[in-house]
Amino acid sequence: MKKWCAFLCGGLILGLLQGLLAPKYTGLTQEGGLIREYYQNAGGNDVIFIGDCEVYENFSPITLWQEYGITSYIRGSPQQTIWQSYYLMEETFRYETPKVMVFNVLSMKYDSPESTGSQSRREAYNRMTLDGMRWSSCKWKAVNASLTREERRWGGALTYLFPLLRYHDRWSELTAEDVRYLFHFQPVSHCGYLMRTGVEPMTEALISAPMTDAELGQTSWEYLDKMVRLCREHGTQLVLVKSPGLYPVWWWEWDRQVTEYAREQELLYVNMLPAQEEIGIDWMTDTYDGGLHLNVSGAEKASAWFGKILQEQCGLPDHRREETVSALWEARCRAYEAAKAEGR
Amino acid sequence: MTVQSPWFPLFTAALLVIYYRVPGQWQWRVLLTGSGCFYLWAGKAYLGFLLLTLVSTYLAARQMGDGQGREDRKKRRPWLILCLTVNASALMLCKSCLLPGAKELLAGSRVEFLTLGLPLGISFYTLQTMGYLIDVYRGTVEPERNFGKFSLFAAWFPQLIQGPVSGFSQLGPQLTAAHPYDGQRLSFGAQRVLWGYFKKLVIADRLAPAVTALRQEQTVGGGFLVLTILYAVQLYGDFTGGVDIALGVSECFGIRLPENFRQPFFAKNTAQYWRRWHMTLGTWMKTYVFYPVSVSAPVRRLSRWARARLGGFGKRVGVYLATGVTWLATGVWHGLTPNFLVWGMLNCLVIVLSQELTPLYRRFHSRFGWKDKPWYGVFEGIRMFLLMNLIRACDLYADPREYFHRLLSLFSVPLWRQPVPALGLTGADWGILALGIGAMLLVSLLQQRAGSLRQLLWRGNPWLRYGLTFLLLVAVLLFGRYGVGYEGTNFIYSQF
Numbered sequence: 001m002k003k004w005c006a007f008l009c010g011g012l013i014l015g016l017l018q019g020l021l022a023p024k025y026t027g028l029t030q031e032g033g034l035i036r037e038y039y040q041n042a043g044g045n046d047v048i049f050i051g052d053c054e055v056y057e058n059f060s061p062i063t064l065w066q067e068y069g070i071t072s073y074i075r076g077s078p079q080q081t082i083w084q085s086y087y088l089m090e091e092t093f094r095y096e097t098p099k100v101m102v103f104n105v106l107s108m109k110y111d112s113p114e115s116t117g118s119q120s121r122r123e124a125y126n127r128m129t130l131d132g133m134r135w136s137s138c139k140w141k142a143v144n145a146s147l148t149r150e151e152r153r154w155g156g157a158l159t160y161l162f163p164l165l166r167y168h169d170r171w172s173e174l175t176a177e178d179v180r181y182l183f184h185f186q187p188v189s190h191c192g193y194l195m196r197t198g199v200e201p202m203t204e205a206l207i208s209a210p211m212t213d214a215e216l217g218q219t220s221w222e223y224l225d226k227m228v229r230l231c232r233e234h235g236t237q238l239v240l241v242k243s244p245g246l247y248p249v250w251w252w253e254w255d256r257q258v259t260e261y262a263r264e265q266e267l268l269y270v271n272m273l274p275a276q277e278e279i280g281i282d283w284m285t286d287t288y289d290g291g292l293h294l295n296v297s298g299a300e301k302a303s304a305w306f307g308k309i310l311q312e313q314c315g316l317p318d319h320r321r322e323e324t325v326s327a328l329w330e331a332r333c334r335a336y337e338a339a340k341a342e343g344r
Numbered sequence: 345m346t347v348q349s350p351w352f353p354l355f356t357a358a359l360l361v362i363y364y365r366v367p368g369q370w371q372w373r374v375l376l377t378g379s380g381c382f383y384l385w386a387g388k389a390y391l392g393f394l395l396l397t398l399v400s401t402y403l404a405a406r407q408m409g410d411g412q413g414r415e416d417r418k419k420r421r422p423w424l425i426l427c428l429t430v431n432a433s434a435l436m437l438c439k440s441c442l443l444p445g446a447k448e449l450l451a452g453s454r455v456e457f458l459t460l461g462l463p464l465g466i467s468f469y470t471l472q473t474m475g476y477l478i479d480v481y482r483g484t485v486e487p488e489r490n491f492g493k494f495s496l497f498a499a500w501f502p503q504l505i506q507g508p509v510s511g512f513s514q515l516g517p518q519l520t521a522a523h524p525y526d527g528q529r530l531s532f533g534a535q536r537v538l539w540g541y542f543k544k545l546v547i548a549d550r551l552a553p554a555v556t557a558l559r560q561e562q563t564v565g566g567g568f569l570v571l572t573i574l575y576a577v578q579l580y581g582d583f584t585g586g587v588d589i590a591l592g593v594s595e596c597f598g599i600r601l602p603e604n605f606r607q608p609f610f611a612k613n614t615a616q617y618w619r620r621w622h623m624t625l626g627t628w629m630k631t632y633v634f635y636p637v638s639v640s641a642p643v644r645r646l647s648r649w650a651r652a653r654l655g656g657f658g659k660r661v662g663v664y665l666a667t668g669v670t671w672l673a674t675g676v677w678h679g680l681t682p683n684f685l686v687w688g689m690l691n692c693l694v695i696v697l698s699q700e701l702t703p704l705y706r707r708f709h710s711r712f713g714w715k716d717k718p719w720y721g722v723f724e725g726i727r728m729f730l731l732m733n734l735i736r737a738c739d740l741y742a743d744p745r746e747y748f749h750r751l752l753s754l755f756s757v758p759l760w761r762q763p764v765p766a767l768g769l770t771g772a773d774w775g776i777l778a779l780g781i782g783a784m785l786l787v788s789l790l791q792q793r794a795g796s797l798r799q800l801l802w803r804g805n806p807w808l809r810y811g812l813t814f815l816l817l818v819a820v821l822l823f824g825r826y827g828v829g830y831e832g833t834n835f836i837y838s839q840f
Binding site for chain 1: 349350351354770772806807810814817818821822823824825826827828
């Protein structure tokens with residue numbers, strides 16, 4: 001009995017230590033906490049957006065609600081890769097079956113964890129996507145697909161199941177925030193949308209790295225195939241989108257391949273880049289980082305434009321007359337407007 | 345999978361569960377499968393070397409122990425020589441691939457991978473199987489007829505990385521015997537494993553950047569002295585930590601491996617030091633090199649000749665020659681670069697000089713009477729510590745000239761003239777190191793005085809035992825240098 005009590009106490013203390021040492025993503029890198037927020041909002045969404053920063057910064061579910069009565073949520077995270085998107089999609093189906101799944105195709109340019117940049121940078125992005133996922137077989141598969149060589153050498157997937165093994169040395173960097181948010185989780189997004197209210201105009205042309213490979217990689221296509229199959233199994237319409245953004249460049253060769261694929265698979269593919277004028281995006285006022293991503297004004301314009309397509313081509317219903325749903329979304333809208341007014 | 349990887353404890357735990365679930369007669373098969381899996385997981389690129397040693401030693405031992413070889417020692421000899429040559433050659437080949445220039449020479453060839461590091465555990469399993477083969481030759485051990493049981497003895501996974509080196513008569517029967525579950529033994533084993541991880545990950549690996557920085561700075565004088573001290577602590581934490589993990593894991597399975605250390609830094613003279621540091625290698629060298637050389641016909645003839653012509657010193661010439669050969673072999677076992685030969689010869693020189701100067705010491709002590717004073721004991725300990733540190737620093741410089749240059753700088757450059765360069769450690773690192781080294785020293789002192797600490801704790805309040813074990817676990821988890829973002833350091837002795 002004593003032994004079991006000791007084990008229990010030990011487990012509890014280790015759990016507390018793990019909670020204390022894990023990053024809280026409440027400061028400058030708020031996007032690291034986005035994936036975790038979904039579980040409190042799962043269910044009742046007609047549309048789920050999945051992808052990288054081009055979804056969680058460029059689309060606003062609140063605008064989709066206000067303009068069209070579409071209920072949606074964004075499962076986005078920084079530099080989310082296609083294999084992560086796939087497993088997030090698989091996980092999402094465990095919580096709800098949306099009518100439409102929107103996938104941002106920019107991440108198809110990466111074909112392996114190594115192709116996304118330096119190992120340490122990739123690892124940091126992996127963490128921001130995977131640490132927030134709940135324990136499940138989906139997480140396990142997502143982790144194993146995402147590990148960098150360096151991570152595989154040092155414990156690999158285990159460090160995602162027990163983040164203490166990764167963050168054990170944060171004891172020297174702990175701040176008051178780590179204690180404050182130990183038992184209390186602070187949501188930072190509006191249905192997965194990370195609001196950016198600042199303006200930093202695009203003043204000079206962003207120079208992209210030259211295209212190294214005109215063909216999108218095999219791994220990307222395999223995961224896209226899996227996405228198509230998964231969505232069909234659940235009776236969900238998969239929509240491919242290329243969200244507005246000047247950088248990184250979405251080369252026309254890639255666009256041609258995705259267009260061709262969408263045609264073959266009878267998928268809706270919306271490339272928003274050529275429609276930027278129609279959308280009304282002004283890169284002097286609608287970006288917060290010189291043209292890489294949209295700010296709230298740009299995101300609202302993009303969402304209003306894209307929502308029309310979703311409504312018309314996917315036949316999504318308007319929920320604004322449904323009392324319960326409306327009450328929930330009106331509360332969300334108030335929080336959104338207040339945040340916008342405060343500029344946070 | 346490395347021993348430092350979080351998979352290793354999980355792998356061991358899974359193996360333990362299976363081990364205590366199967367009937368006793370099946371347990372050794374679980375261990376063999378586990379050892380095989382570990383090797384495949386950790387070093388499958390080098391599997392050929394392990395198989396060569398296993399098959400050749402098994403067959404040679406069978407040839408020597410069965411049939412005509414059993415009766416006639418002369419018929420056994422060719423098998424012994426052949427097998428020893430094959431295995432020693434394989435070891436030497438691998439070690440020679442690590443010599444400077446080998447990388448360029450072998451670039452693009454099929455054996456280029458050998459320039460990356462030694463095959464996993466080759467130095468240790470070669471030594472262990474050679475010992476077994478000589479025992480079979482001498483007739484002190486019956487050859488193992490079951491290839492699986494023999495393979496388990498040669499490649500028992502916890503001791504594969506850096507020993508200890510075990511004898512077949514001591515380890516073989518334990519590995520194949522049935523071991524019922526014993527909670528106390530399991531708990532003792534786990535505590536020892538944790539203590540090993542503490543020494544390796546919290547102390548040795550935290551010190552590693554400082555040792556590397558000092559080496560790269562080409563430091564001389566005082567900096568070199570600091571380097572020798574830090575390297576001594578790093579090597580002690582690393583090597584004893586690794587061996588503690590091996591002994592602890594084995595203990596969990598009910599297998600008792602021989603101890604490899606007994607508070608070596610408390611030794612007061614060289615002979616004592618070598619009876620406390622890497623004891624199993626010392627025993628192996630004594631049994632299979634020193635004694636055979638001492639009693640060999642040429643050495644006996646030389647001894648007789650020297651005794652007749654050189655008097656008292658002549659009596660000891662044979663022993664000194666055997667000592668020299670033993671240290672040469674020990675040096676070669678550590679590596680083929682000249683520094684290891686110098687290291688072996690320096691150790692030999694100190695032992696011989698100590699022996700020759702014994703009458704002088706006796707006269708000195710009878711005159712001053714300091715021998716029994718407590719402070720003199722401390723002085724002897726510090727003297728020994730510093731002396732062995734200076735010799736051990738040979739490990740750090742492949743070119744002996746570099747080593748001697750630094751050694752001489754201790755006398756030519758005033759110690760305080762050479763400022764110690766930045767060591768790459770933060771204040772928190774030093775704090776942890778101070779606490780960790782303090783804990784290590786305290787444990788050593790308590791072990792020296794009271795014997796097994798685990799036994800003491802077991803007899804005391806269980807909550808104290810649980811608390812201390814948990815504290816150790818937390819210290820390893822929090823303060824250990826491991827995982828992504830750290831330059832992982834392999835066990836130092838896995839390179840020898």
